[in-house]
Amino acid sequence: MNNNNVLRIHIKNSQPVDVSDFTKTMSAFGTLFSNFAQKNGKSKEEANAKLYVSKIIEGSIDIHLVELASLAVIPFVENSNLILDFAKHIKSIYDYFVLSKGDEPELNVPELKGVHDMVSIPANDRNGLMTVQVINDNAGNVIFEGCTFNHIEGNGIQNQSDNALKERKALSNEGDIYRKQLMTIYQVRKDGADRGNKGVIDAISDRKLGLVFDSDTLEDDILRSAQNPMLKGYIVDVIVQTVQGKPAAYKIMALHDVIDLD
Secondary structure: OOOOEEEEEEEEOOOOOOHHHHHHHHHHHHHHHHHHHHHHOOOHHHHOEEEEEEEEEOOOEEEEEEEEEOOOOOEOOOOOOHHHHHHHHHHHHHHHHHHOOOOOOOOOHHHHHHHHHHOHHHHOOOOOEEEEEEEEOOOOOEEEEEEEEEHHHHHHHHHHHHHHHHHHHHHOOOOOEEEEEEEEEEEOOOOOOOOOOEEEEOOOEEEEEEEEEOOHHHHHHHHOOOOOHHHEEEEEEEEEEEEOOEEEEEEEEEEEEEEEOO
């Protein structure tokens, strides 16, 4: 069944929108969606999904974003609910930070930064509003009402996400903790070899970084299972270890799931 649901971001601005605020907001939605897809996608295609602008309606800042497979660059058509699930995820962030309702969303360091930037437009416009909802692009009817951020709420969310970032960094003296990240194995050290184990976490960096494990059990579960680790994806919690301020290695703290890549 063809899925024509799109994420609608409607901005009611009372003053001209600063280009940097607009860019921060759109980039934040893109980053948050990519991370959400990696954690919740039910297939390799969904896990690699990204948001693309499908329509900007003249006369207002009304933006329609559609999910596309990043590899094939084609819309999902097989009953995908990723857009709807993502909108509910944004609503849960709103409920927790604004209404003090529900459980705390699981947000890693880049996602907390994304939450801060996501509300840049209403946060900087005293009478501005930003509505996030899901609509059917063909019929135009609302599928999910979502939430609306005003100026006070936007500032409140930015302050709370900043505080959460500070607390998260204070918990670790080694670096930022990134939770439930999709990691692939690039290189496995052979016995007696000089070169070590390396992995890639696209949501953090496109560089191939060395791997350090918090326990021998974690190392065995990832690198020494019966299956080829380079054909699998691993959902892990990691600390980014740095040298002179630059990422040098991932310290694997927990393994949540293993997925097939082929």
